[in-house]
Amino acid sequence: MEPMTELPFTGREAARAVPIALPALFGLVALCLDLFLPRGRSKGPLAITAAAGALITALVTLALWRGGGETLVIAETLSASSFAAALSITILLAAGLIAFAGVHHGQDAPAVATQAHGEFYALLLFATSGMLALVAANDLVTMFVAVETLSIAVYAMTGMDRRRARSAEGAMKYFVLGAFSSGFLLYGMSLLYGATGTMDLTRIAALPLADGRNANLAAMGGMLIMVGLLFKVGAVPYHSWAPDAYEGAPAAVTGFMSVGVKVAAFGAVLKVVTSLGEAKVFGAGPAWALWLVAALTMIVGNAGALTQRNPRRLLAYSAVAHTGYVLIGVLAVARAFDPNHPLAGAGMLDVARDATSGVIFYLLGYGVANLAAFAVLCHLERKGEDVDDLGDLAGLSKKQPGAALVMTLAMVSLAGVPATAGFLGKFWVFRAGIAAGDLGLVILALATSALSLYYYLQVVVAMYMREPGEALYAGEPAPAAPRSLDPEPRRWGSRLAYVVGGVLIVLLGIYPGERLLTLVVQGAQALLS
């Protein structure tokens, strides 16, 4: 062994990793602060700490990761690029809004055990740290540790209401399937390492992998990694955990995991697809597999949502359906690296960039709408019980016009109606899908989107066209004891969260702003340079 004369990285480089450490640091602060709050009292100070942490991290992220310059830091384990910055914005928005939305959880619950836990904020911020590391990961080791950091924190949050059987059961299902997928992820990484001799995705991308044992091994490893990541985004056939975990978890946790986990995992999916595409590991075969997964995800997600009466289960299937739409963009990126593709050539790189920008913007639009919807559901929680039936929303427009309006905006945006954030995202991704030659898939996406209007508008019908205590459908018995939907004066946190969510839905749909769009486009360029 020769003595180490050169440092593996400089202090300047290490400073660029600060955005990943910041949320964890604020998490520790929240954990300590919780010790000084009286038991059973409002966790307002913790929510403000967490939201401040998310805001400060967002500002630091934009300052350090945006723009050009060196992007690979700390022995090439992280890529501090605009791509990571663009996705981090959605993740940090989720953390900040959910910190406020969840602050009243269990406020008026009869049992102490279901009352707000201070650990919620620490876990929220630890998971955020893992998500930021995942979107910046440039190395298989970092990627695995990041996936596990966010997953373990989210499993614990899902089971947070441990006195309720549903919460424990949802956590169990999520955990078993999540750990199962981690096994595939780790084994896939091992095979990829065996084929290439490196964990560094940049080096893997630059490798000439000729046919033979190593190319096959790498292709197998890449597929197993994709299986592990598709579990996390909830793509069919790896979606079965989603409805149960979404229903079992408290509404605030569900909102966070439906946005944060999905955005972070899609960041990793794009990274893996581009790196393995450049290394010529992924050819036409995996692209067809991805095509099939995207089609099935859209069909199963939308069909499953049609019959749901529980708003959280409905949003779970809706989240699965949205995964399918995003996969159209991912597929367009994968197609760019297929040498046998009829449109192969320089033009495909532009299509891939456009698709990546579309995916980033889509995830932001989807995230904002989902966060607004879950913030309203948090706002309507009574005595520790979430709204469990769409019929319970009857008459919300009379009792709480603001909440009903934001919920409507969220549903309309998720359905993809023009002048909302969801429409622009869908337009962008579908356009890239058509440019990449997947017209059939886009037609399927449009058809299933039209179908989705039925279940999204069902929520609106319940809120605006049914009186309180009236049955949702004609011929159905009216609820014996209608749920109270009266506004509660002390719910400032969830009100703030849904107002911000509603404003952002409209703002992103009408005028997203040049700086945001520049960041999104720069993000795509950073990934596919």
Added chain:
Amino acid sequence: MTEITTPDAIQLVAAALFAVGVFGVLSRRNLLIVLMSVELMLNGAILSLVGFSREFAHLPGQSEAGQVMVLMAMAVAAAEVALGLSIVIALFRHIRSVDVDAPRATLLRS
């Protein structure tokens, strides 16, 4: 060469371990055995990493990457099993069983 532990032999054992784990997760109804099977899957993957790392022993820089991953994966597996067992206990308090098909474990079936 009279070595018994050739790289391919290690990979075969690793693949077998992983496959046994996958089979266990899919076929067993007892949550504790499912958890053990998940650990078997992770151990299979870790063993395969060790094998590849050994294969690259003569190449500086490449062998270490695998070893680092092994250490990280072991730490992660330990954290995961700790959380998994606590969730099993939380669930056991409600359904008085660790069987996935237990009659009371049907709250979330639609």
